[in-house]
Amino acid sequence: xxxxxxxxxxxxxxxxxxxxxxxxxxxxxxxxxxxxxxxxxxxxxxxxxxxxxxxxxxxxxxxxxxxxxxxxxxxxxxxxxxxxxxxxxxxxxxxxxxxxxxxxxxxxxxxxxxxxxxxxxxxxxxxxxxxxxxxxxxxxxxxxxxxxxxxxxxxxxxxxxxxxxxxxxxxxxxxxxxxxxxxxxxxxxxxxxxxxxxxxxxxxx
Amino acid sequence: xxxxxxxxxxxxxxxxxxxxxxxxxxxxxxxxxxxxxxxxxxxxxxxxxxxxxxxxxxxxxxxxxxxxxxxxxxxxxxxxxxxxxxxxxxxxxxxxxxxxxxxxxxxxxxxxxxxxxxxxxxxxxxxxxxxxxxxxxxxxxxxxxxxxxxxxxxxxxxxxxxxxxxxxxxxxxxxxxxxxxxxxxxxxxxxxxxxxxxxxxxxxx
Numbered sequence: 001x002x003x004x005x006x007x008x009x010x011x012x013x014x015x016x017x018x019x020x021x022x023x024x025x026x027x028x029x030x031x032x033x034x035x036x037x038x039x040x041x042x043x044x045x046x047x048x049x050x051x052x053x054x055x056x057x058x059x060x061x062x063x064x065x066x067x068x069x070x071x072x073x074x075x076x077x078x079x080x081x082x083x084x085x086x087x088x089x090x091x092x093x094x095x096x097x098x099x100x101x102x103x104x105x106x107x108x109x110x111x112x113x114x115x116x117x118x119x120x121x122x123x124x125x126x127x128x129x130x131x132x133x134x135x136x137x138x139x140x141x142x143x144x145x146x147x148x149x150x151x152x153x154x155x156x157x158x159x160x161x162x163x164x165x166x167x168x169x170x171x172x173x174x175x176x177x178x179x180x181x182x183x184x185x186x187x188x189x190x191x192x193x194x195x196x197x198x199x200x201x202x203x204x205x
Numbered sequence: 206x207x208x209x210x211x212x213x214x215x216x217x218x219x220x221x222x223x224x225x226x227x228x229x230x231x232x233x234x235x236x237x238x239x240x241x242x243x244x245x246x247x248x249x250x251x252x253x254x255x256x257x258x259x260x261x262x263x264x265x266x267x268x269x270x271x272x273x274x275x276x277x278x279x280x281x282x283x284x285x286x287x288x289x290x291x292x293x294x295x296x297x298x299x300x301x302x303x304x305x306x307x308x309x310x311x312x313x314x315x316x317x318x319x320x321x322x323x324x325x326x327x328x329x330x331x332x333x334x335x336x337x338x339x340x341x342x343x344x345x346x347x348x349x350x351x352x353x354x355x356x357x358x359x360x361x362x363x364x365x366x367x368x369x370x371x372x373x374x375x376x377x378x379x380x381x382x383x384x385x386x387x388x389x390x391x392x393x394x395x396x397x398x399x400x401x402x403x404x405x406x407x408x409x410x
Contacts, residue, residue, distance in 0.1 A: 001298060004298075005260055008269055011255075020230075032224050033253065044220065045254040045257075047219040048250045049247060051215070064213055064239070065209055093209075
């Protein structure tokens with residue numbers, strides 16, 4: 001690409017380093033910003049650098065936070081002895097949106113994935129095991145994606161907890177609400193039968 | 206979406222104002238930046254604000270430029286009397302990449318589009334007509350997209366030039382090089398026959 005402006009070229013190069021954004025999209029975004037009022041670019045630019053400079057990770061659960069201990073961990077109304085283990089920050093947001101979990105979270109920061117070179121020591125697993133060792137945790141809810149990597153990570157943590165007194169559970173896998181049964185894959189459908197629940201219990205949900 | 210951080214929320218809101226980027230994509234981009242070294246965000250943020258603050262439009266052809274008169278307009282090797290009329294900056298870059306045009310450009314800044322409320326007075330048409338009136342232009346090459354709006358804009362400019370001594374031409378429309386004839390649309394195929402060129406001439410291209 002031939003640029004008539006170094007400033008534009010520089011901006012396009014920086015934008016196109018973002019994942020999923022190629023040079024052409026970056027150029028389109030840059031030209032869009034040039035057509036908008038200067039404030040929009042100033043606000044965007046300031047929001048990005050402030051976020052990167054000042055954002056913290058909660059010392060307790062590793063969730064994103066503006067303070068040392070995040071709002072969820074410091075909320076006196078949350079149950080401190082039930083911890084939901086998730087892969088990343090987006091999962092915390094997704095579960096919070098459901099308002100179904102009244103306990104705390106623990107953000108691992110990823111899943112064990114040998115192909116991508118992510119081992120247990122790249123994740124926040126030691127701090128999780130230490131929490132359990134301290135005796136303050138009654139139940140761990142594994143809420144990782146039901147993939148090979150998610151299952152591996154669940155199992156690795158489960159083994160680390162060997163001999164410690166804590167209940168463990170995993171989120172239910174089954175047919176999505178609203179889905180047609182005939183389109184569900186065999187494994188999901190099979191498990192949904194094995195893990196069936198009493199009908200009366202389902203009426204109360 | 207529930208955010209655990211105002212800084213993150215603010216960044217996501219600003220990113221999602223870009224065209225084609227929703228809240229989820231904005232969140233993914235923001236979390237990506239948080240995983241990268243701080244320099245990447247600093248560079249991105251600086252490149253954007255510098256571009257928006259310091260970038261100019263060439264006083265002569267309205268192309269993007271770091272100086273008052275762009276590199277193309279001030280290049281003594283370009284033919285000043287042949288002007289290629291284009292919709293926007295990306296078209297200048299596309300044509301420059303072909304190295305087929307040795308003259309100058311004139312960037313209209315859009316096409317006449319009554320549905321979107323873009324009239325002739327929103328485009329850089331007056332300055333183009335004035336260039337022609339000054340008598341320094343021998344040929345105008347209309348290089349707008351072959352759409353209804355492009356054709357309307359071409360025709361509007363052509364009418365404005367009424368009585369002025371200037372050649373006008375439009376870029377050839379025909380079968381794309383490498384395309385299968387059977388997949389070409391009827392209008393394009395029809396025009397390509399009407400506008401056929403001598404075979405010997407085609408050999409020299």
